Amino acid sequence: xxxxxxxxxxxxxxxxxxxxxxxxxxxxxxxxxxxxxxxxxxxxxxxxxxxxxxxxxxxxxxxxxxxx
Numbered sequence: 444x445x446x447x448x449x450x451x452x453x454x455x456x457x458x459x460x461x462x463x464x465x466x467x468x469x470x471x472x473x474x475x476x477x478x479x480x481x482x483x484x485x486x487x488x489x490x491x492x493x494x495x496x497x498x499x500x501x502x503x504x505x506x507x508x509x510x511x
Contacts, residue, residue, distance in 0.1 A: 446483065449475025455485040465509060474499070 448454040455473055462471050472486035472494060482499055484491035494502070 444473045444475050446475040446477045449473055449483040449485050459486060465507075 444455070444458055448458055458473055459471050470487040470490055472484055472490055474494075475483045475485070477483070482495070484494045
């Protein structure tokens with residue numbers, strides 16, 4: 444997500460709520476990067492903290508295309 448969303452509690456809660464129906468019963472973690480490439484994770488605190496200590500290049504990312 445946009446870094447501003449990740450840094451704003453109200454906005455990241457809105458984003459997390461928007462994706463819940465697409466990934467039922469799964470924890471959702473948002474990743475935002477600032478202009479320097481520094482990552483910010485939001486979501487379930489234990490998972491977000493764990494991910495914050497891992498090189499993002501080591502995470503097996505998947506892209507999902509969501510249409511209305």
